[in-house]
Amino acid sequence: MVTYIEPAKELPVYHYDVVVAGGGTAGVVAAIASARTGAKTALIEAKGYVGGTMLEGGTTLHSFFTLGKYFHRESRQIVKGIAQEIIDRLVAVGGSTGHLEDKLGIDYDEHCTLIDVESVKLVEAEMLEEAGVDIWFNTLVAGADVENGHIRGMIAQSRVEGRIYFEAKTFIDATGWGDLSAYAGADYIVPKEYSIANSVGVAGVDVERYAKYIEENGGLTGITYGPRDGEEGQIVRIGASFWKVLSTLMAAHKKAQGKDPGYTEEELARNRIPVNVQKEMAKLALTLGITTIHENYFMYLKVNYVMKEGLSSQAEMTKAEIELRRRQAAALDLLRKNIPGCEKAFIARSSPTFCTRRGRTVICEHDISNAEILEGKHFDDDICYFGFHDLAPKYHVGGDGSYGIPLRAILVKGIDNLFAVGMMITTDYDAYMSTRNTVSCMGQGQAAGTLAAMAAKSGLPLRSIPVETLQTRLKADGVYLG
Numbered sequence: 001m002v003t004y005i006e007p008a009k010e011l012p013v014y015h016y017d018v019v020v021a022g023g024g025t026a027g028v029v030a031a032i033a034s035a036r037t038g039a040k041t042a043l044i045e046a047k048g049y050v051g052g053t054m055l056e057g058g059t060t061l062h063s064f065f066t067l068g069k070y071f072h073r074e075s076r077q078i079v080k081g082i083a084q085e086i087i088d089r090l091v092a093v094g095g096s097t098g099h100l101e102d103k104l105g106i107d108y109d110e111h112c113t114l115i116d117v118e119s120v121k122l123v124e125a126e127m128l129e130e131a132g133v134d135i136w137f138n139t140l141v142a143g144a145d146v147e148n149g150h151i152r153g154m155i156a157q158s159r160v161e162g163r164i165y166f167e168a169k170t171f172i173d174a175t176g177w178g179d180l181s182a183y184a185g186a187d188y189i190v191p192k193e194y195s196i197a198n199s200v201g202v203a204g205v206d207v208e209r210y211a212k213y214i215e216e217n218g219g220l221t222g223i224t225y226g227p228r229d230g231e232e233g234q235i236v237r238i239g240a241s242f243w244k245v246l247s248t249l250m251a252a253h254k255k256a257q258g259k260d261p262g263y264t265e266e267e268l269a270r271n272r273i274p275v276n277v278q279k280e281m282a283k284l285a286l287t288l289g290i291t292t293i294h295e296n297y298f299m300y301l302k303v304n305y306v307m308k309e310g311l312s313s314q315a316e317m318t319k320a321e322i323e324l325r326r327r328q329a330a331a332l333d334l335l336r337k338n339i340p341g342c343e344k345a346f347i348a349r350s351s352p353t354f355c356t357r358r359g360r361t362v363i364c365e366h367d368i369s370n371a372e373i374l375e376g377k378h379f380d381d382d383i384c385y386f387g388f389h390d391l392a393p394k395y396h397v398g399g400d401g402s403y404g405i406p407l408r409a410i411l412v413k414g415i416d417n418l419f420a421v422g423m424m425i426t427t428d429y430d431a432y433m434s435t436r437n438t439v440s441c442m443g444q445g446q447a448a449g450t451l452a453a454m455a456a457k458s459g460l461p462l463r464s465i466p467v468e469t470l471q472t473r474l475k476a477d478g479v480y481l482g
């Protein structure tokens with residue numbers, strides 16, 4: 001490949017105590033916690049709003065609670081602190097349903113918490129402003145200046161100021177993709193064959209008729225009632241079995257085209273759809289479960305794509321963006337033609353870019369295993385509790401339904417002033433399917449932000465602050481630690 005040597009350049013330097021890279025699910029909470037603990041804090045975000053994948057993946061926050069009914073015990077709320085404050089602020093402006101109980105889905109997420117994505121963008125930005133965080137929007141983290149396992153500074157590309165240098169005592173990588181950790185030379189793995197999505201907001205729909213269709217086709221796996229545009233007792237979430245409903249849909253679709261669906265009614269009833277037909281259906285890669293807190297709106301429908309090269313091929317990333325939009329159009333067409341209530345459906349919003357379920361996984365000092373989650377293990381250095389497993393009902397969190405995320409799990413190995421928080425921790429895939437969820441990310445963020453600020457203020461290295469001092473502060477700030 002032909003190369004070009006970029007000339008060295010003098011960059012303006014900005015000084016902070018704590019710099020948080022990435023203003024998404026974990027990063028927002030980390031920055032609020034850091035600023036409230038008294039540190040001069042900057043939040044660097046590539047987009048023009050905060051919220052991250054919490055707004056662009058699914059809109060059911062998993063989960064503030066442990067499973068109760070399934071185990072014939074009380075369900076308990078085990079995540080509080082700033083995460084709960086965000087929900088309270090959202091509820092106050094009609095931007096969240098608050099915590100609701102599902103009527104059917106007791107073995108997956110008995111409780112769900114739905115958010116309106118546009119409300120989150122403003123509410124979280126205001127909370128950051130109130131805490132005194134300097135928000136740098138439209139600014140991309142682009143490099144790190146590292147000496148002997150210590151980050152001296154972070155380089156970023158601001159749309160307005162160009163290339164700039166952030167000097168800070170502690171850094172928090174909350175980019176989801178592990179960008180800062182990679183620039184800083186941390187070890188990481190990049191998963192291949194990974195499923196990405198661009199979830200779309202679909203308007204012009206009749207939620208009740210849609211739910212009826214899913215139910216009549218035997219696909220209803222969950223249903224939650226709550227406030228829709230302020231009116232209580234409305235359907236706000238529908239859980240739907242993909243295969244059951246999609247196979248019926250495909251059959252109708254093919255019949256309309258005068259084609260053989262490729263399987264018999266009996267095979268369908270026995271859930272024995274031939275593999276080649278399953279593959280054809282999977283090409284649509286549509287998830288039929290929806291959430292909504294508005295009339296005539298699905299917030300979101302998920303359209304998926306598996307990236308063969310993972311996230312390391314620029315060409316495949318570009319292809320994926322276009323292919324996802326093709327699939328959105330195909331999914332919309334399928335809905336409009338076949339599902340009652342969707343005749344006038346249209347895509348009202350999509351994410352500015354696809355979102356990934358997994359980016360780089362950064363190697364931290366402790367790698368949470370699925371065995372620890374299934375045991376419901378707690379550690380001396382727990383910094384938050386969590387109790388949801390995305391692979392339920394195959395796996396459930398053991399013990400009392402909660403496990404602990406230890407401080408070591410967010411301390412990046414080999415770098416003395418860097419945290420990794422959010423979906424970038426946990427290399428064990430099964431365990432990851434628990435720790436990556438939004439509410440876990442928020443819990444991690446509060447701990448990282450608090451300790452980063454404590455270290456910056458005291459001048460002590462991160463690892464020399466007694467964990468009990470951090471835990472005492474977290475509890476005082478409303479975090480649940482048993």
Ligand SMILES: Cc1cc2nc3c(=O)[nH]c(=O)nc-3n(C[C@H](O)[C@H](O)[C@H](O)COP(=O)(O)OP(=O)(O)OC[C@H]3O[C@@H](n4cnc5c(N)ncnc54)[C@H](O)[C@@H]3O)c2cc1C
Nearest residue numbers: 022024025026046052053057058062141176197422423438
């Ligand atoms: C399709 C899909 C559906 C999901 N459904 C659910 C669900 O229903 N419930 C649930 O609980 N979880 C769900 N998840 C998982 C969950 O949403 C994510 O794991 C979690 O939100 C990740 O949070 P994070 O803070 O690690 O990253 P993000 O929230 O993605 O935050 C990262 C932020 O960093 C910014 N950024 C990235 N790189 C840079 C850079 N170089 N410079 C500056 N800024 C940068 C991004 O713009 C973003 O704002 C889903 C995920 C996906 C992909």
